[in-house]
Each structure stands twice: as structure tokens, then as C-alpha cells.
Amino acid sequence: MPGQPMRARAAQVMLAVEQGQSLSQCLPPALKRLPENERPALQALCFGTCRWFFRLDGELQQRLRKPLKPLDRVIHQLMLVALFQLRHSQQASYAVLNETVEACRAMNRPHLTGLVNGVLRAAAREGEPPPQNQSVSFSHPPWMVEKLRHNWPDDWQAILDTNNTQAPMTLRVNARRFDRDQYLELLAGVGIQASATAFAPHGIQLATPVPVDRLPYFADGAVSVQDEAAQLCITLLDLAPGQRVLDACAAPGGKTCAILEACKGLAGVIAIDESADRLPRIEENLARLDLDATVQQADAANTDQWWDGQLFDRILLDVPCSATGVIRRHPDIKLLRRESDIVPLAGIQLALLNALWRTLKPGGRLVYATCSVFPQENHRIIRRFLKQTAEAALLEADALWGHDTGAGRQLLPVPHSHDGFFYAVLENRSNEREL
Incomplete structure (x- = not known):
């Protein structure tokens, strides 16, 4: 709906994911309903909440005396989005609390604003509790933690930790247009820091992701984004x-x-x-x-x-x-x-x-x-x-x-x-x- 708070939109996307839709299915329609300059914020909320879902959900379950009713599950997701911001963003906690309560009201759940306010105030005041198990600690589903530990006994923790990081932006230089060194020079010329990949002969990894329209000659086929x-x-x-x-x-x-x-x-x-x-x-x-x-x-x-x-x-x-x-x-x-x-x-x-x-x-x-x-x-x-x-x-x-x-x-x-x-x-x- 027009004018709906950003956190409410994120909570609805998260509810759709929990119900079986992928982000690639449910996020684009939500992004289209926003002005272009607001879209990165919604994407960051949804990706971040998914990334840390099991850790955030573990904390929230500790803080709730009883689960919310199925019809109010979207408010559970709203609190997860707020917890993500409290634990993994630079936003002031008072702003997260106030705006989340307003989002709850805007989602026609005024009877839950007291609960939302109380849970989030305690979370902000007390900090994150110790994780109760490895699924919560590594923020992965229990079966995946166990399967990785069994399959990769020397590497499973590193895999789980890496999964919780943001992936780099990597390019493949079109060898029909440029060699890699030429394109690295073009990137340097527009102030984009980058380096050659270790194994892929045409790969370039950026120090920081950038919009593709900042990449020299992207529209003309000079490079593609590919890991x-x-x-x-x-x-x-x-x-x-x-x-x-x-x-x-x-x-x-x-x-x-x-x-x-x-x-x-x-x-x-x-x-x-x-x-x-x-x-x-x-x-x-x-x-x-x-x-x-x-x-x-x-x-x-x-x-x-x-x-x-x-x-x-x-x-x-x-x-x-x-x-x-x-x-x-x-x-x-x-x-x-x-x-x-x-x-x-x-x-x-x-x-x-x-x-x-x-x-x-x-x-x-x-x-x-x-x-x-x-x-x-x-x-x-x-x-x-x-x-x-x-x-x-x-x-x-x-x-x-x-x-x-x-x-x-x-x-x-x-x-x-x-x-x-x-x-x-x-x-x-x-x-x-x-x-």
C-alpha cells in the first residue's frame, strides 16, 4: 500500500519467504512499489533479516512468553526486522523502536504495539542473549549445520561463517573487447578499486560493489557480473x-x-x-x-x-x-x-x-x-x-x-x-x- 512504513513492507516480504516464496519472487514486486532511492533500504532489510533469521528468531523466541497467533505472524516478522536493525545496523535504537511500533499500528495491529514496544525495549537494553544452540549461534537451520559438520569436519564452521557475510562483486571481462589489465586500468580511471581474481583468467573482483551503470562500457558488453x-x-x-x-x-x-x-x-x-x-x-x-x-x-x-x-x-x-x-x-x-x-x-x-x-x-x-x-x-x-x-x-x-x-x-x-x-x-x- 502507498505510504506503508518500510519495516511493514519488509515484514510482509519476510512472511512470504517463511511461507515458501523466494526473495527473487516476492521482493521485486515490493521494490517496484517504492521510489527508486528507497529500494536499496528495503532490499538490505530483507536480505539481512534472512541472513540472520535463525539467530534473530532464536532471540525473539526467548523474549516472547508465548508465540503470536497465526494471523499475527507478520508482527513476529516485523520484530525480527527490528532485531536485525538493533543487532546489525547503525540506526539509533530509539528510532528502530519508535518506527517499529508505528509500523505495527499501520499494519492494523494496535493491540500488539505494547508487546512490540516491550520486547524491543528489553532487547535494546539487555543486548543479545547467548545463543542457545549451534543453529542459533551460526544462524543456519539445524539440519544444515549438522550436515556440513558431517561432510566437512575441518571446514564446517568456516563455511557457516562465510555464508553470513556479504559476497563480493566479481566481473568477467569480455575477452572479445578487452583484456583484463586494460579493463583494470579503465576501472582505476573512474575511481573503482579492483584486483584480478586468483583463478579465473578473465575475472576481476571489486573492493566495494557498485551499480553496473558505473562500470565502463557495461551497456556495450565490456563486462558481466559473475562469481x-x-x-x-x-x-x-x-x-x-x-x-x-x-x-x-x-x-x-x-x-x-x-x-x-x-x-x-x-x-x-x-x-x-x-x-x-x-x-x-x-x-x-x-x-x-x-x-x-x-x-x-x-x-x-x-x-x-x-x-x-x-x-x-x-x-x-x-x-x-x-x-x-x-x-x-x-x-x-x-x-x-x-x-x-x-x-x-x-x-x-x-x-x-x-x-x-x-x-x-x-x-x-x-x-x-x-x-x-x-x-x-x-x-x-x-x-x-x-x-x-x-x-x-x-x-x-x-x-x-x-x-x-x-x-x-x-x-x-x-x-x-x-x-x-x-x-x-x-x-x-x-x-x-x-x-
């Missing part, structure tokens, strides 16, 4: 002119564009994605970068639906996954993902791998990728596939990054650096093919 870990697929595909390339599960198109930028003279690039709603993003990215690919809406696993029978030299299979390697960019994953999601996802991943393998030429290469840190979606999938596919061979990546799992390389999220990602490179060693 360093995602850029590494190009170093594994071993592209060469004349190759026919498939980018499966391609939206929003960052890797499709990276493939085309990295190698001129490819025989063709096919980009497919199951979501029709996401195809325009691929087209927009291709258009800005002045690149050409065949974009199709299709279920990659259903090859009868889209495949013309011509084999591919290279396949990039970036499968649907839990996205647990990119939580710092999408903190709502903590609220939306369930442990019960992992087994079905693993089934989809293996099915995609099996289906697309038959479209790969003998001697061809398939790069399997996820933005997950769970072995169940990563090297265990590769081991299962290798066990049942005699002609598939694992190629060792000549790389200095990530952990060697014995069936692919796992990158874990690193503060001020790359996201969590997994890659495995498979080669088709068959001599003949029955189609």
Missing part, C-alpha cells in the same frame, strides 16, 4: 573453433555468454532451460554482449523434446541443486531449503547426466557443475555415474583451486573471494555410438 567460481567452467571445457557446444540448464545465461566470449569460431552453441520465464534473461545477456546462441525452452533430460540428433563436442551441465554454495548471495535458501530436498535433487542430477551423456561425441567432454557444497550432489553423483557408465572417464582438472574429492574438485565459499562450487570433467571414451 569467480562460476567462471571456472571455461577453463575446464577446453574449447576450440569448430566445436558444437551445449549449455544445459543455461538460465540466466552467464555461462553461455562466457563460452562464446572465450572462443571464436564455435560451430554453434545451444542453450536450453526448462523455465520459459527465465529464457528472456539469456536473450538479454546475449544481446548486450552482441553474441549469438540458439536458445530453447526444454527439459534437458527429455532429449526427444529438443535434440536434433547431432552430437556435441562439449557439454556444460550445471544441474539444479541445493545452492548451498551461494547462500551468502541468496540467504533465503536457509529458510526455503529442506533436508528432504537433497535426495530428489540427486535423482534429478543423475538423470540429467545419464540423458545428456548419449548426446556427447566419442572423445567429447562433459563438465558437470553445481553450486552446492554437499557431496551427495557432487562427487557421489559422479562416482555413481562412473560405476554404471563404462565409456565415461574422469579427467583430472589441472587446477590449483578447490579440494580434490577423487571424483571432481570442490570449491568451498571463501570470504572476500569465490562462492562454493563443484566441477567434474568427464570424457567419452567410446569408439562407436548406437543412437
Whole structure:
């Protein structure tokens, strides 16, 4: 509603997330209802409250004598937003308290203003209580804490801590337009501090995020925003002119564009994605970068639906996954993902791998990728596939990054650096093919 307080808007977005919508679904409509200069504040409130949800909720549950009624759940979210500001912003506590009480009144809950005022005054006066358990302490769902501790006994705390930080802004320089050093000079010329990434050959990391319209020649396709870990697929595909390339599960198109930028003279690039709603993003990215690919809406696993029978030299299979390697960019994953999601996802991943393998030429290469840190979606999938596919061979990546799992390389999220990602490179060693 016009004139609605910012915290009330944030509370309604948080309620939608708690009910199963992603921030990418429920936040954009809320942002559109605000003047442009107010949108960053709402985004910061929603992202921050999601990031620290389990810690904030743990504190709030300690402070409430009894839970609010289901119809008043939005006021629970309103208090979480206020607690986020008390614990993680520079705003004066009296302003947070007064404006939150006014937001409660504006949301037609005047009977709860006393409760809101009392809870938040005590929170401001007493400070944050000691966390009651590791889920609250690390601000992650209990199942995720336990699974990470089991999967990564030496790294789980670092992963959880990194997930609670803000991710850096990383660029991929369009090699058709500039080399990396040239673009670093352009950035320096407009006062933007940046440095070359350690592993991605065309990557640049900014010291501080900036709006894309401040980046030199962004609109003309000089650079794209893409995390360093995602850029590494190009170093594994071993592209060469004349190759026919498939980018499966391609939206929003960052890797499709990276493939085309990295190698001129490819025989063709096919980009497919199951979501029709996401195809325009691929087209927009291709258009800005002045690149050409065949974009199709299709279920990659259903090859009868889209495949013309011509084999591919290279396949990039970036499968649907839990996205647990990119939580710092999408903190709502903590609220939306369930442990019960992992087994079905693993089934989809293996099915995609099996289906697309038959479209790969003998001697061809398939790069399997996820933005997950769970072995169940990563090297265990590769081991299962290798066990049942005699002609598939694992190629060792000549790389200095990530952990060697014995069936692919796992990158874990690193503060001020790359996201969590997994890659495995498979080669088709068959001599003949029955189609």
C-alpha cells in the first residue's frame, strides 16, 4: 500500500519467504512499489533479516512468553526486522523502536504495539542473549549445520561463517573487447578499486560493489557480473573453433555468454532451460554482449523434446541443486531449503547426466557443475555415474583451486573471494555410438 512504513513492507516480504516464496519472487514486486532511492533500504532489510533469521528468531523466541497467533505472524516478522536493525545496523535504537511500533499500528495491529514496544525495549537494553544452540549461534537451520559438520569436519564452521557475510562483486571481462589489465586500468580511471581474481583468467573482483551503470562500457558488453567460481567452467571445457557446444540448464545465461566470449569460431552453441520465464534473461545477456546462441525452452533430460540428433563436442551441465554454495548471495535458501530436498535433487542430477551423456561425441567432454557444497550432489553423483557408465572417464582438472574429492574438485565459499562450487570433467571414451 502507498505510504506503508518500510519495516511493514519488509515484514510482509519476510512472511512470504517463511511461507515458501523466494526473495527473487516476492521482493521485486515490493521494490517496484517504492521510489527508486528507497529500494536499496528495503532490499538490505530483507536480505539481512534472512541472513540472520535463525539467530534473530532464536532471540525473539526467548523474549516472547508465548508465540503470536497465526494471523499475527507478520508482527513476529516485523520484530525480527527490528532485531536485525538493533543487532546489525547503525540506526539509533530509539528510532528502530519508535518506527517499529508505528509500523505495527499501520499494519492494523494496535493491540500488539505494547508487546512490540516491550520486547524491543528489553532487547535494546539487555543486548543479545547467548545463543542457545549451534543453529542459533551460526544462524543456519539445524539440519544444515549438522550436515556440513558431517561432510566437512575441518571446514564446517568456516563455511557457516562465510555464508553470513556479504559476497563480493566479481566481473568477467569480455575477452572479445578487452583484456583484463586494460579493463583494470579503465576501472582505476573512474575511481573503482579492483584486483584480478586468483583463478579465473578473465575475472576481476571489486573492493566495494557498485551499480553496473558505473562500470565502463557495461551497456556495450565490456563486462558481466559473475562469481569467480562460476567462471571456472571455461577453463575446464577446453574449447576450440569448430566445436558444437551445449549449455544445459543455461538460465540466466552467464555461462553461455562466457563460452562464446572465450572462443571464436564455435560451430554453434545451444542453450536450453526448462523455465520459459527465465529464457528472456539469456536473450538479454546475449544481446548486450552482441553474441549469438540458439536458445530453447526444454527439459534437458527429455532429449526427444529438443535434440536434433547431432552430437556435441562439449557439454556444460550445471544441474539444479541445493545452492548451498551461494547462500551468502541468496540467504533465503536457509529458510526455503529442506533436508528432504537433497535426495530428489540427486535423482534429478543423475538423470540429467545419464540423458545428456548419449548426446556427447566419442572423445567429447562433459563438465558437470553445481553450486552446492554437499557431496551427495557432487562427487557421489559422479562416482555413481562412473560405476554404471563404462565409456565415461574422469579427467583430472589441472587446477590449483578447490579440494580434490577423487571424483571432481570442490570449491568451498571463501570470504572476500569465490562462492562454493563443484566441477567434474568427464570424457567419452567410446569408439562407436548406437543412437
